[in-house]
Amino acid sequence: MITVVIIIMQLYPFPKPEIIANNPNDLIKSADVPENVATMLRLACYDCHSNETQYPWYSNIAPVKWWVYDHIVKGREDLNFSDWNSLSKSDKAEFLDGISTEVSDGDMPLKPYPLTHPDAKLSDADRETIAGWAEEYMEKLYE
Amino acid sequence: MKNYKKTYFLPVLIIGISFGLYSFSKVNPRNYNSVKDVDSIVIPAEVQTIIDNKCYGCHNTESRGEKSKKKLNFDYFTNGDYSKGKIISKLGKIKDELDEDKMPPEKFLAKYPHKKLTAEEKTILENWIIDQKKVLAGE
Numbered sequence: 001m002i003t004v005v006i007i008i009m010q011l012y013p014f015p016k017p018e019i020i021a022n023n024p025n026d027l028i029k030s031a032d033v034p035e036n037v038a039t040m041l042r043l044a045c046y047d048c049h050s051n052e053t054q055y056p057w058y059s060n061i062a063p064v065k066w067w068v069y070d071h072i073v074k075g076r077e078d079l080n081f082s083d084w085n086s087l088s089k090s091d092k093a094e095f096l097d098g099i100s101t102e103v104s105d106g107d108m109p110l111k112p113y114p115l116t117h118p119d120a121k122l123s124d125a126d127r128e129t130i131a132g133w134a135e136e137y138m139e140k141l142y143e
Numbered sequence: 144m145k146n147y148k149k150t151y152f153l154p155v156l157i158i159g160i161s162f163g164l165y166s167f168s169k170v171n172p173r174n175y176n177s178v179k180d181v182d183s184i185v186i187p188a189e190v191q192t193i194i195d196n197k198c199y200g201c202h203n204t205e206s207r208g209e210k211s212k213k214k215l216n217f218d219y220f221t222n223g224d225y226s227k228g229k230i231i232s233k234l235g236k237i238k239d240e241l242d243e244d245k246m247p248p249e250k251f252l253a254k255y256p257h258k259k260l261t262a263e264e265k266t267i268l269e270n271w272i273i274d275q276k277k278v279l280a281g282e
Contacts, residue, residue: 139227
């Protein structure tokens with residue numbers, strides 16, 4: 001019975017957010033991001049906030065995929081690092097401010113994410129590093 | 144030793160005070176100009192009144208709400224704690240909240256309906272934001 005339900009679930013259409021490999025406006029490509037910060041952003045944020053999502057095998061199976069794809073659609077809609085350099089300066093400032101707040105409050109990455117992606121787990125020191133980078137970048141935008 | 148103290152105390156005091164007054168009178172106007180003209184936000188009286196009446200209570204250093212003051216603190220606009228980039232970000236975020244009628248929070252307005260922004264106040268705030276973003280960010 002449960003097998004049948006799961007098979008039927010797979011038939012329910014739910015478009016997979018596309019992967020785009022070449023993103024000339026990408027944050028890490030276009031801005032001068034320190035290497036340690038770039039690595040953390042790639043590991044902890046890029047799956048949901050860039051066009052370069054890496055899908056684990058189970059993320060393509062319903063019902064998991066409904067949940068995962070939804071986060072990716074919403075995450076990219078809100079903040080897409082792949083489009084970074086096409087943003088206006090003041091939009092960049094707002095996003096950097098948001099990153100600083102979300103990361104230092106522990107609201108990002110979304111809580112369940114590090115459970116399945118141990119590399120995405122951020123220590124308090126990591127959070128401070130990312131927030132500090134964001135604050136500094138925000139200041140430099142208008143120097 | 145006693146004599147020595149007596150002879151030198153008064154002149155040193157006078158020089159000290161004059162020097163203090165001198166640097167005070169020099170630094171003050173210069174700071175005022177550079178801060179006001181170049182880098183800092185200008186908050187006209189009518190805008191300040193709206194902020195004081197409708198927003199400041201939850202968004203200042205002494206506010207009880209941790210979240211509201213962390214996300215936006217009007218004291219930091221003028222005391223130098225917010226960088227220019229941060230001020231520009233906060234202006235954008237205020238605009239977003241106004242566009243969606245999210246501030247003051249609905250729950251709060253249910254208890255204090257007179258705290259709701261009037262259409263006129265909203266327009267004044269919006270025009271102020273557009274103007275300040277132009278001045279500060281050139282956008």
